[in-house]
Every structure is written in C-alpha cells, then in structure tokens.
Amino acid sequence: MKLYYSPGACSLSPHIALLESGLAFEPVLASTKSHKLQDGTDYYGINPLGYVPLLEFDDGTRLREGPAIVQYIADQAPDKKLAPANGTLERYRLQEWLTFIGTEVHKGFSPLFNPATPEEYKTIARDRLVSRLKWVDSRLEGMQFLMGDQFTVADGYLFTVTNWAKPMNIDLSPYPNLLAWRERVAARPAVQAAMKAEGLLK
Structure with a gap:
C-alpha cells in the first residue's frame, strides 16, 4: 500500500x-x-x-x-x-465522531487557512469552531479517549485537526479535558x- x-x-x-x-x-x-x-x-x-x-x-x-x-x-x-466491529452500534458511534470531526472541526478550520477569506468571516468561523471545541471538551470529561478507554481512528483524526489550533491562533487552554486528551494521544509511540x-x- x-x-x-x-x-x-x-x-x-x-x-x-x-x-x-x-x-x-x-x-x-x-x-x-x-x-x-x-x-x-x-x-x-x-x-x-x-x-x-x-x-x-x-x-x-x-x-x-x-x-x-x-x-x-x-x-x-x-x-x-482501532474501530469497533462493523454492524455494531459502537461502529456507528465511531462514524458519528468521524463525521463530526470532518464536517464541524476539520472544515471549521478551512476558512482560517485561506488567505482570501475576509477577516470578518474568519471571526465568525473562529467563533463557531471554538463552540465545537468546547463541546468536544465536555464530551471528554472523565474519558481516556473519544470512545472510552480504547484509542480509535477517531482520536487520530481529532488529534490531527486540533494540531492546527496553535498556528491558527486558537487558544485551547480553556479546554482542560481536550488538552489532557491531546497529551495522552501525543504520547503514543505511533x-x-x-x-x-x-x-x-x-
């Protein structure tokens, strides 16, 4: 491959x-x-x-x-x-996370990367993105990973897109659960x- x-x-x-x-x-x-x-x-x-x-x-x-x-x-x-078995409710939960990360977080960053995006729209996009990160932070309370105690491909995806927060000047310090989760994921050998x-x- x-x-x-x-x-x-x-x-x-x-x-x-x-x-x-x-x-x-x-x-x-x-x-x-x-x-x-x-x-x-x-x-x-x-x-x-x-x-x-x-x-x-x-x-x-x-x-x-x-x-x-x-x-x-x-x-x-x-x-x-890395993913629950196909056909299980847990697999659909994984797909729920992957869809949310893709459409609400990943695509939420897109206007911030584009130099042609007007500043006023970037402010709107940033505010929306921050609201999504706040929600993720609430979901991570008391959790090791997005799906519980098991690392899945959804964690790898969210880790990837939240890496963009710093270069895009999005402060993650208000989100302690998200920050602690990022540290756990970042420490994985893979x-x-x-x-x-x-x-x-x-």
Missing part, C-alpha cells in the same frame, strides 16, 4: 492509523502547494481532486477521503481495536513516529 500525504495535513490521521495498525505501507510525499510528487509526477494524475490523503492498494485501486481510509485500515487489523516521519517533531 501507498499513503499519499503532505506534512501536517489531514493525511497525518491515516498515517497514525497505519502505524498503529502495524500494516506495511509506503509513505509518498505529495505537496499540496505544487501538486507534484518528489519525482516531478503530477499528483492530479493520481488524485484529480489534488488533495491528500489517498491510499493506493497494491493492485492500483485507490481510496480517497480520510474517514473512509482510516476505517479501511482499522478493519485490516481488527486485533488492534503518533510520535508519524509526527517524526512528517518532520513535525525533532
């Missing part, structure tokens, strides 16, 4: 999932700025949408979209318990390894 990624982008989430799973894979750097691979290949020829992540199987089949990719990875290594591989940790 190949994982097409860009350092610090949302592709860090499947990068963490792959390292947690123990599955063999090849990371392939795909710049989200130049849309070129390191050998000069046009990334649009691999993913016409131009963004990461993208998972390519050995037969050339490709899977896009982080929440789908991380569930696929989890299902290839069921013993790691998370450390993914961050180092992407040049995000010395």
